[in-house]
Amino acid sequence: MTVFLQQLINGLSLGAIYALIALGYTMVYGTLQLINFAHSEVFMMGAFASLYLAKATGADQNPTVASVAIVIAGTMAFCALLGMTIERLAYRPLRKSGRLNLLITAIGVSMLLRNGTLIAAGPLASFPSLLPEAQWQLAPGLTLRSMDVITLSVTLVLMALLHHIVERTQMGRAMRAVSHSRDAAALMGIPVDRVIAFTFALGSSLAGAAAFLRAVDMHKIDPEMGTNMGLKAFVAAVLGGIGSIPGAVIGAILLGLSETFVSGYLTSTYRDAIAFCLLIVILLFRPSGLLGKHAPEKV
């Protein structure tokens, strides 16, 4: 039972990080039908932005509530700007061309950012402890780390905020309209380009928050850290039905739990294959993911 609870905590914590990244994938897919391969690099660069912000504010020496809050907010703002810049420079010129072109461009942007970071920041950096790292022994073999609590609460707050923006604000309604039909939205007078830019900003800022949490937890960051996390988060988004916001969260939690449970109970050697096996099984039975809408093909 303690093993079960322990894996539940670990799985939820991992799933929360996946969810924050997966939301960016799913929202961009909803508006542009693009698998934004550069999103994983936005996450990675967010971690580096956190590091430099921590050094600039002195939070790495003496983490106070205010300086850590500045680091988080700064990281999210940096990622939002980065996402918007990528969209403006690389994706917008291709708005009228095929989706495959957009995809290759995304791959190119991803390579550019990863290798650019490698040159600018080097292969590996250690990350300071910015958050309190307490551990509570709840039962023999069952520990609750403060990082898990913080990760889950930050994720919940951000998701509530996202829900509010998407469901209750003018911009959120415009986002939903664009994701429903870009042409119809444009005809209704919705500034589609601005809405798409906002979608990138929103998704990227969530990735920034995820990057901060992950970096604090891992204590080290490197330019390759986005690749694996991004791939898993993307798989999570597809599991839940890409384009669906609640789907991405459900897919991410499901993926986080399956990974920790399989490595906790069975074996950790096949851990990286679980995501893909789960994906294939779910897509074979529900070809549009768990919450995805099945769009009938039309001639």
Place this chain on the structure above:
Amino acid sequence: MTRGAMNGWGAMLVGIAIIWAIQIFAVPWTDPYATDIVVRVGMNLLAVMGLALVLGFTGQFSLGHAGFMAVGAYTAGALSMYLHLPPVVAMIGGGLAAAVAGLIVGLPSLRLTGDYLAVVTLGFNGIIIVLIQNAEWLGGAKGLIGLPTFTNFGWTFTFVLVGGMSLRNLLASAQGRVFKAVRDNEIATRSLGIDTTRAKVTAFVIGAFWAGIAGGLVAFHRGSIFPSQFQYDRSIELVAMVVLGGTGSLSGPLIASSVLTALPEVLRPIAQYRMVIYAMLLIGMMILRPKGLLGARELSEFIRLPKRRGTTA
């Protein structure tokens, strides 16, 4: 078209003779480093050809082509290591194993369309890599080493020529027109009574076969193979080559893969920045020349344009 195809086979025999003449008389006196780059171009050519059939001509978005290369490479390696088969036989075995893998992946997943198919093939690639990493008898993550080094200029380009010619003939046949019809409009094709799933699986299996052969060449190139060589970034690289060359063209992707394989070597003096330059070229190409190098045309159409009646894109 049959006469053209016949002529093609004749030309192919001449081509093979020329390739071996180069191998015997020129390669020993050429800079080994330059030869090595050319051989690597050839191996990529084979893999890209298979993907051009699947992605460019049949319109099925596969992000797992490196997975088929892995199946081919490791099957060829295992056949050579444990059964002591000659490398050529082992490579053909590898190609067949990759084709079977293509059938197994293709049959259930080709019900999916577009991006979902891409994701499943990506997943297949990931699973294959994890399985190999955990298979001790295949060397695991440390790689399979001690294989014969057999891949040379002659063998690589013999396979490239045979593969290129057979794909060219396939695309000119009725089956080839079915592939293009599936790509252009799957529902319309189905309404003509054509089994589109069968066509897609066929393209997948043939594409996987040539990827498997390419994998075999990789295995016997250095005599060692590692799971990390076949990870999904390799698949993405192959997709980039096809799209940059032009989907719906066979010669376009071949040119693109030659350039993209050789480019990092040319840029080696500025090694630190080469991946950044490579990425910027990729983005720039997509923005400035969105249909790829040749679009849906073939190189021959640029050279002897008036002779051909009706383009077959």
